[in-house]
Amino acid sequence: MHKPLWPALASTVLLASTLAGCGSSASPSSNAHTISPVLNVGNFAAYLPHEILHQFENKYHVHINYSTYPSNAELLAKMQAGQQFDVAVASDYMVQTMIKLGLLDKLNFSDIPNFKNIAPPFRNLAFDPHSVYSVPYLWGTVPIAVNTHEVHVPVTGYRSLLNPAFKDNLVVVDSPRTLVGIALMINGHNLNDTNSAALNQAQQTLDQFRSQVKVFNSNDPHVQLLNGEATAGIVWSGEGALAYSQDPWIVPVFPKSGVNKWFDNFIIPTSCQHKYTAELFINFLLSPKISAELENAEEYSDPNTAADPYIQKSxxxxxxxxxxxxxxxxxxxxxxxxxxxxxxxxxxxDDFKQS
Structure with a gap:
């Protein structure tokens, strides 16, 4: 998640000269374990190196049609409008939404033996309690970022950011579920709480923070942290990691009041026509060296512990x-x-941003 809001415009990259497959009129293969000549893959923008896609293509002689979307909402809209994917990536809450809508197929884990590489804490999560419909891809958190070289007041939790030292000095992700959820956690509620009284309390809490926020940025908040425009903020862990790699004074603080932990996951839609090849693709990405190559490129946390020996020490x-x-x-x-x-x-x- 993570970047739950990716760049505003979706793009489509065709890695094959043909658009056959799930989106065509072709019927599924009669042999369930036949590798299809094409595979339609959907993912968030800038979230999977093309070199890895090419490695799969070369190994299995499969042409990949690779489409991107800017958000989970856009992925859902595309699927409901009839666009077909063999395999896609969706975030935690969207996986649960799609399960309830009957849009996801159960996975055949006998075709994904590398699932064994997923560490136990990242299986059977709340949005897919029995790990039936999804496989974790990358994960992360949304902690507080603090430039300890510039900040000289204690920061132990979100309320620390109300200190006058942070007036017009924070960068925060532009995400309603994330920030309203954090306001809920500050007040002792679960970040998924939908009780009206809890949400009213969250709104009052957010209002206290408005004068502190200088920039709303979901795409690249590391920029403001590095150029000094913001000395602290609430950002995706991958963005914080990128900032830290260039300036180790920029460190995370994980508030005891609660931290949002997010997961992006592989899913297979019910409309998929090349399921075995889709599962082969997931299994390929879960192989230790490929998974490490992915994390080394994307700089998010990897639930695949078998990849650790191949991940950059930094x-x-x-x-x-x-x-x-x-x-x-x-x-x-x-x-x-x-x-x-x-x-x-x-x-x-909306009220918070416009106030």
């Missing part, structure tokens, strides 16, 4: 990518909420 020691054990165990994960509650989250967020 990433294995980066505090943004290796949070304390209690965060892994107790970090709160977004789940699906009713549409009416989602509208309330958005209203609170």
């Amino acid at each position: 990433l294995l020691t980066n505090p943004w990518l290796n949070p304390p054990a209690w965060v892994v165990d107790k970090g709160e994960v977004m789940t699906a909420i009713p549409a009416s509650a989602n509208e309330q989250f958005n209203t609170i967020w």
Whole structure:
């Protein structure tokens, strides 16, 4: 998640000269374990190196049609409009939403033996309790970022950011579910709480922070942290890791009041026509060296512990990518909420930004 909001425009990259496959009129192969000549893959923008895609193509002689989308909402809209993917990537709460809508196929884990590489804390999560429909791809958190070279006041939790030292000095992600969820956690609620009283309290809490925020940025908040425009903020762990790699004074703080732990996941839609090849693709990406190559490129946390020997040491020691054990165990994960509650989250967020 993570970048739950990716660049504003989706792009489509065709790695094959043909657009056959799930989006065509061709029927599925009669042999369930026949590798198809094409595979339609969907993912968030700038979230999978093309070199890895080419390695799969060359190994299995499969042409990949690679499409990107800017957000989970856009992925859902595309699927509901009839665009077909053999395999795609969706975030935690969206996986649960798609399960409820009957849009996802159960995975055949006999075709994904590398699932064994996924560490136990990253299986059977709240949005897919029995790991039936999804496989974790990358994960992360949304902690506080602090430039300890510039900040000379204690920062132990979100309320620390109300200190006058941070007036007009914070960069925060532009994400209603994330920030309203943090306001809920500050007040002792779960970040998925949809109770009206809890949400009203969250809105009042957010209002206290408005004068502190200088920049809303989901795409590259590391820029403001590095150029000095912001000395602290609330950002995706991958963005914090990128900032830390260039300036180790920029460190994460994981508030005891609660930390949002997010997961992006492989899914296979029910409309998929090349399921075996899709599962082969997932299994390929879960192989230790390929998974490490992915993390080395993307700089997010990898749930695949078998990849650790091949991951750059600088990433294995980066505090943004290796949070304390209690965060892994107790970090709160977004789940699906009713549409009416989602509208309330958005209203609170719009009022907050415009105030």
